[in-house]
């Protein structure tokens with residue numbers, strides 16, 4: 001699937017981001033063979049992965065991230081874009097023209113999403129597939145705010161989807177700040193949630209007033225994007 005162009009607006013300033021989605025089935029295509037899009041060092045990293053699930057996640061995530069960056073950089077040869085991991089696990093994009101550009105990515109059950117964006121406007125994406133069996137456990141781990149508990153109790157959103165929204169909102173913010181989930185989950189919680197469309201919600205973070213979150217549910221998955229509070233997206237990312 002071709003990366004989706006997303007216009008970003010922050011006050012009077014405008015920039016472009018690209019959102020890419022890669023499905024498991026796409027890995028069968030010739031252009032998705034590891035040697036077709038991974039750099040030498042990425043191939044070495046891929047070769048060291050022992051488990052099939054890890055290998056698949058790595059390929060899906062790297063392909064999505066490189067397609068998003070490739071569109072933003074106008075670079076057709078994805079092997080020239082390198083994505084390393086920083087000390088906290090955060091993705092680091094390298095390319096002769098990548099100055100200031102960043103990428104955030106997530107993979108879940110055979111689907112990967114990535115957003116390439118200008119680094120001065122920190123963003124993070126998270127995609128999760130939440131099952132009824134895991135929702136109750138996850139809800140117990142979330143350290144919910146009063147606002148989140150009230151939203152859940154109101155019952156307008158089913159528990160599985162709500163769990164996905166609250167979890168991915170935390171992870172997206174953690175990624176935008178490069179800390180991932182290496183902190184108590186309640187710190188990353190939402191202080192306000194409102195409907196932003198069909199199966200879509202907008203949230204403000206309780207402890208990080210500089211960031212906001214957009215979440216949408218689709219086909220059993222939830223996608224959240226954390227971004228600067230004053231940022232507007234020209235369109236919603238389409239995860240499927």
Ligand SMILES: CC(C)(COP(=O)(O)OP(=O)(O)OC[C@H]1O[C@@H](n2cnc3c(N)ncnc32)[C@H](O)[C@@H]1OP(=O)(O)O)[C@@H](O)C(=O)NCCC(=O)NCCS
Pocket residue numbers: 057058061062085088089090091104105106107108126127171174175176177178179180181182
């Ligand atoms: C962010 C984190 C939770 C990963 O989330 P996940 O749902 O397992 O995986 P996702 O597919 O959504 O995201 C993985 C990608 O997030 C990115 N990522 C990882 N750590 C990141 C960080 N600190 N900042 C920004 N992005 C990060 C990476 O690009 C990673 O993909 P890659 O390793 O192939 O490059 C994880 O890396 C982390 O912070 N772990 C430490 C704490 C933890 O494990 N908590 C468990 C639950 S409480």
